[in-house]
Amino acid sequence: MTEDGNPMEIDEAAAAVSSGSEEISTETLRQYYQRLFPFSPYFLWLNHTSSPSTMFTHREFSFTINDGIYLRYQSFKTLDELQREVQRLVPSKIDIGAVFTAQPRNAKSLQPGAFKPVSKELVFDVDLTDYDEIRTCCQGGNICKLCWRFMVVAMHVVDRALREDFGFENLLWVYSGRRGVHCWVSDKRAQALDDAGRKAVAGYLGLIRGGAEQARKVALSQRQALHPHIKRSLDIIEEYFEDILLVDQEILLTRDRWLKVLAAIPDEDIRKTLDAKWSKHPDRSSVEKWSELIDVIDKHASKSRAKSWLGLFERSMMLQLAYPRLDENVSIHANHLLKSPFCVHPKTGRVCTPIANDAFDSFDPLAAPTLGQLLRELNSASSEATSLAPYIATFDSFAHTLQASAAQDTEPSQKGSLEF
Amino acid sequence: MFNQRTAKAEGGSAAPEVVRHSRYPTRLTMYDKAPALEVSIEEFETFALDRLQVLRAIEDAQLRAKGEDDMRKRISEALERHLPLHTNRSRLPSRQLMAERRKDHVSHFILRLAFSRTEELRSWFLRYECALLKHRFREADTAERQELLQTARLQLALVPQAMRDEVLGDADAFYSPQEQLFEVDFERVLDLVMRAQVVLHAGKAYVPQAEIAALLVHEFRQRLTRALAVCAKALPQMDEDERLVPVLQNMSNQSARSEYRSSTAAGAVSADSVDSLGANFPLCMQHLHAQLLKDHHLRHGGRMQLGLFLKGIGLSLQEALVYWRRAFNSMTDDQFQKGYAYNIRHNYGMEGRRADYAPYSCHRIIMTNPPGPGDHHGCPFRHFAPERLRAALHQDSLADPDVREIADLAAAGHYQVACTRHLEAKLRRRPSIQGQEAPSAPVTSPNQFFDLCTGSVVSPSASLSA
Numbered sequence: 001m002t003e004d005g006n007p008m009e010i011d012e013a014a015a016a017v018s019s020g021s022e023e024i025s026t027e028t029l030r031q032y033y034q035r036l037f038p039f040s041p042y043f044l045w046l047n048h049t050s051s052p053s054t055m056f057t058h059r060e061f062s063f064t065i066n067d068g069i070y071l072r073y074q075s076f077k078t079l080d081e082l083q084r085e086v087q088r089l090v091p092s093k094i095d096i097g098a099v100f101t102a103q104p105r106n107a108k109s110l111q112p113g114a115f116k117p118v119s120k121e122l123v124f125d126v127d128l129t130d131y132d133e134i135r136t137c138c139q140g141g142n143i144c145k146l147c148w149r150f151m152v153v154a155m156h157v158v159d160r161a162l163r164e165d166f167g168f169e170n171l172l173w174v175y176s177g178r179r180g181v182h183c184w185v186s187d188k189r190a191q192a193l194d195d196a197g198r199k200a201v202a203g204y205l206g207l208i209r210g211g212a213e214q215a216r217k218v219a220l221s222q223r224q225a226l227h228p229h230i231k232r233s234l235d236i237i238e239e240y241f242e243d244i245l246l247v248d249q250e251i252l253l254t255r256d257r258w259l260k261v262l263a264a265i266p267d268e269d270i271r272k273t274l275d276a277k278w279s280k281h282p283d284r285s286s287v288e289k290w291s292e293l294i295d296v297i298d299k300h301a302s303k304s305r306a307k308s309w310l311g312l313f314e315r316s317m318m319l320q321l322a323y324p325r326l327d328e329n330v331s332i333h334a335n336h337l338l339k340s341p342f343c344v345h346p347k348t349g350r351v352c353t354p355i356a357n358d359a360f361d362s363f364d365p366l367a368a369p370t371l372g373q374l375l376r377e378l379n380s381a382s383s384e385a386t387s388l389a390p391y392i393a394t395f396d397s398f399a400h401t402l403q404a405s406a407a408q409d410t411e412p413s414q415k416g417s418l419e420f
Numbered sequence: 421m422f423n424q425r426t427a428k429a430e431g432g433s434a435a436p437e438v439v440r441h442s443r444y445p446t447r448l449t450m451y452d453k454a455p456a457l458e459v460s461i462e463e464f465e466t467f468a469l470d471r472l473q474v475l476r477a478i479e480d481a482q483l484r485a486k487g488e489d490d491m492r493k494r495i496s497e498a499l500e501r502h503l504p505l506h507t508n509r510s511r512l513p514s515r516q517l518m519a520e521r522r523k524d525h526v527s528h529f530i531l532r533l534a535f536s537r538t539e540e541l542r543s544w545f546l547r548y549e550c551a552l553l554k555h556r557f558r559e560a561d562t563a564e565r566q567e568l569l570q571t572a573r574l575q576l577a578l579v580p581q582a583m584r585d586e587v588l589g590d591a592d593a594f595y596s597p598q599e600q601l602f603e604v605d606f607e608r609v610l611d612l613v614m615r616a617q618v619v620l621h622a623g624k625a626y627v628p629q630a631e632i633a634a635l636l637v638h639e640f641r642q643r644l645t646r647a648l649a650v651c652a653k654a655l656p657q658m659d660e661d662e663r664l665v666p667v668l669q670n671m672s673n674q675s676a677r678s679e680y681r682s683s684t685a686a687g688a689v690s691a692d693s694v695d696s697l698g699a700n701f702p703l704c705m706q707h708l709h710a711q712l713l714k715d716h717h718l719r720h721g722g723r724m725q726l727g728l729f730l731k732g733i734g735l736s737l738q739e740a741l742v743y744w745r746r747a748f749n750s751m752t753d754d755q756f757q758k759g760y761a762y763n764i765r766h767n768y769g770m771e772g773r774r775a776d777y778a779p780y781s782c783h784r785i786i787m788t789n790p791p792g793p794g795d796h797h798g799c800p801f802r803h804f805a806p807e808r809l810r811a812a813l814h815q816d817s818l819a820d821p822d823v824r825e826i827a828d829l830a831a832a833g834h835y836q837v838a839c840t841r842h843l844e845a846k847l848r849r850r851p852s853i854q855g856q857e858a859p860s861a862p863v864t865s866p867n868q869f870f871d872l873c874t875g876s877v878v879s880p881s882a883s884l885s886a
C-alpha cells in the first residue's frame with residue numbers, strides 16, 4: 001500500500017464552518033486524523049502490549065470512504081501503517097472487526113474455512129431508536145437530555161452485571177456520536193468467547209422480548225425467586241423510574257400514551273376501569289396515574305390468588321419501560337463490525353468519545369466535542385489542549401490498564417508455573 | 421490444585437455379571453472410543469439411518485412439542501421405535517442388551533463420519549447428538565447417571581453447605597436450601613447462563629444438582645467438536661472407498677431440513693404485481709408487506725425476511741430494486757443507494773461472498789432472531805400477542821371458529837400447524853381452486869404457503885400419495 005505524505009497548511013479550512021455535519025469535509029477530517037486522533041493509545045487499546053502482536057496485525061478494520069464505499073478486511077502490520085493509511089484515505093467512518101486466524105488483507109488468498117475469527121472484544125450496543133415506543137420527547141435519530149437518561153440507566157445496569165456477575169474488569173463505554181452508547185469489554189476471557197458464549201451473555205442481559213406486535217415484553221417467572229441480576233437491575237431502575245418515565249416522559253399524560261401502557265395488562269376489567277377513570281380526569285399527572293394504576297393492581301392481587309401475574313406486574317412493567325434494550329445482533333457474532341471510538345459521526349459531527357466509569361450520570365452527549373469546534377480550538381492557539389483532551393486522557397489510562405494486566409498475565413507463565 | 425471435592429459416583433451398578441464384564445457394561449456412554457469391530461454393509465446403513473431418524477425426531481420435537489413433557493414423550497417414542505436401549509435392570513437377555521448397545525455405539529460413529537464433511541453438517545449433528553444425550557441422561561435412573569458422570573470425569577467443585585451464605589449472600593435465596601450447588605466457570609453452562617437459570621458471581625456459575633446435565637452436555641459437546649474436526653481431516657483419505665462414500669453422502673444429504681428451492685423462474689413477478697399478490701401471502705409476509713406500505717420502511721430483519729420471500733416467488737433483482745425503491749418513497753435516491761441497494765444486491769448474490777441466498781424457512785423464522793422493539797419480522801403465530809393475532813386473522817376475513825382454532829393452536833405452540841390451518845381456511849373460501857387437495861403436512865416455508873395458495877404446485881401430501 002502506498003501513501004503520499006501530505007503535510008498541509010490548513011489554517012483557513014476550519015474557519016468558515018458552523019456546526020454539526022456541515023463542518024465535515026475531507027479536508028477537516030484529514031486535519032482531525034493528522035492532529036487529533038489518538039493513535040498511540042488506540043494501538044495499545046487493541047494490542048495490549050507495545051509491540052504489535054496478532055491482536056493488532058490480524059485485526060480487521062473497515063473504512064467507509066467517499067461517503068458510501070466500504071473497504072472491508074483492511075489490516076496493518078504496525079501502528080505506523082494504520083496511521084498513514086487512515087491519513088491517506090481519510091475515512092468518514094472506521095469500523096473494528098475481529099482478530100482472525102490470518103491477516104484479513106490476505107483473506108481472499110486463503111482456503112475457505114481457514115480464515116476465521118479467533119477473538120474480539122465483547123461488545124454491546126444500546127440505541128435510543130429502540131426506545132421509540134416509550135420515549136415521548138424525541139423519535140428516530142433525535143435525542144435530548146431527557147431521553148438520554150435511558151442510556152444512563154442502561155450503562156449502570158449493564159456495567160454492574162458485567163463486572164459483578166461475569167467478573168469482567170476492563171470495560172470501555174463510548175458515546176456512539178449520535179443516539180446511543182457502545183461498550184467494549186477487553187478482558188482476555190471476554191475476548192476469547194465464541195459466538196455461543198457471546199449469545200449466552202447477551203441472552204442473560206437481554207430481558208426485553210417481543211416485537212412491535214407484542215405489548216408485554218418482560219415475562220418474569222412466577223415459580224422462582226427473582227434472579228439476583230434482575231433484583232439488582234430493579235434497584236437501579238427504581239432510582240430513576242419516577243423521574244424519567246413519569247416526570248420527564250409523562251408516559252400516562254394523554255389517552256394515546258396510557259392506552260399503550262395499559263395494553264400490557266392481561267386483565268381486560270382492569271384496563272377498562274383505569275381507562276374510564278383517567279378519561280374523566282385526563283389532567284392528572286403521570287405520577288398520580290401511575291400510583292392509581294398500582295393501587296388498582298394491588299387491590300385485584302389481594303382478592304384473587306389465581307392471577308399471580310398481578311404481584312409481578314409493577315416490577316415487570318418497570319423493567320419493560322426502563323431496562324436496557326440491547327441490540328443483541330451486535331453482541332453475538334465475533335466478526336460483527338462496530339464503529340470505532342474516536343470516529344466523527346457523519347451526521348452530527350460529534351466525536352465518539354469514551355465515557356469515564358464514574359461519569360455515567362454527568363456525561364452530556366450534546367456537549368461532546370464536534371469536529372468543527374475542535375479545529376477552531378486547535379487554530380485559536382490560545383491553549384495547547386482542546387476539549388478532546390479529557391476524553392483522550394480517559395482512553396489513555398484505560399489502555400494503560402490493559403497493558404498492565406497483560407503484563408501481569410504473562411509473568412507467571414514465564415516462571416513456568418501454569419496454574420489450573 | 422484440586423483441593424475441592426470432586427463429585428463421585430457411589431454404589432455399584434445392578435448389572436449382571438456377564439454384562440459387567442462385557443464390551444458394553446453400561447448403557448450410556450460419551451462415545452470416547454471408536455468401535456473396533458466388523459460391521460456388514462447392510463448393518464452399516466440401517467444402523468445409521470435408524471439413528472438419523474431419532475435425531476430428526478428430536479429436531480421435530482423441539483419445533484412442535486407443546487412443553488417439556490410432550491417433548492420427552494416424542495423423543496422417547498422415536499427412540500423406542502428406532503434405537504431402543506434397555507437398562508441393565510430390564511431382565512432382557514444379555515445378548516439383546518449387547519446388540520442394542522452395539523447398534524447405538526456403531527451408529528453414532530457412522531454418523532460422525534457422515535456428518536463431518538461440512539461446518540453446517542457438523543453443527544447439525546452436534547446439536548442433536550447433544551440433545552439426545554441430554555434426553556437419555558434425564559430419563560436414566562440414579563445409578564446410570566452416576567456411572568455416566570463418573571466415566572465423563574467432570575471436575576466439579578461442590579459448594580459446602582456452610583459456605584453458601586458466604587459465597588452467594590442474598591443470591592442464595594434463588595436456590596432451594598436442600599439443593600447441592602456446584603461452582604464452575606460460566607463458560608461451561610452457557611445454556612443456563614443464557615436463560616438466567618443460574619446465579620453468577622465474578623465469572624463463576626452456581627449450578628444446582630438438578631441442572632448437572634448441562635455440564636455433562638457441555639463436556640460432551642467439547643469432546644465431540646474436537647472429534648468431528650479430526651474426522652473431517654481424515655475424510656479425504658476415505659474417498660477411495662467406493663462402498664462407503666456414497667452411503668455416507670446420501671445420509672448427510674437427507675439430514676438438515678432442506679431449504680426451499682424456488683420452482684418459479686426469476687422474473688415471474690414484476691415490481692408492479694407484488695402488491696396485488698398480497699392476498700396469497702402467509703400471515704408473516706402479509707404483515708411485513710402491510711407495514712412496509714404503511715411506514716415506507718422496514719428494519720433489517722423485516723427486509724431480509726420479506727426480500728428473500730419475494731425473490732423466491734419470482735421477483736428478479738432488477739424488479740426488486742424498483743419495488744423497494746418505490747416502497748421506501750420517503751427517502752432520497754442517494755440514501756436508498758447507499759443504505760439499502762447493496763443489501764438487496766447481496767441477497768441476490770451480487771455482492772460480498774456472492775452466495776445465492778434462499779428464502780427463510782419457517783424453522784428459521786420461528787427459531788432464530790426473534791423480533792425486538794420496532795421489528796415486524798418473525799412468525800405472527802409465535803411472536804404476536806394473542807389479541808393481535810386474532811385481529812390479524814379477522815382482518816384476513818377468517819370466520820370466528822377458524823380464528824379460534826388457529827389462535828388456540830398458536831397458543832399451544834403449534835405455530836406451523838396454525839399457519840397450515842390458516843392456509844386451509846383461505847383455500848376453502850376459493851371456489852376457483854376447489855379441486856386442490858388441502859395440505860395435511862404442515863407448511864414449512866412462507867414460499868411453500870404462497871405456492872399452495874396460488875395453486876402453482878400440488879400440496880406435499882398430494883404429491884406423496886400420487
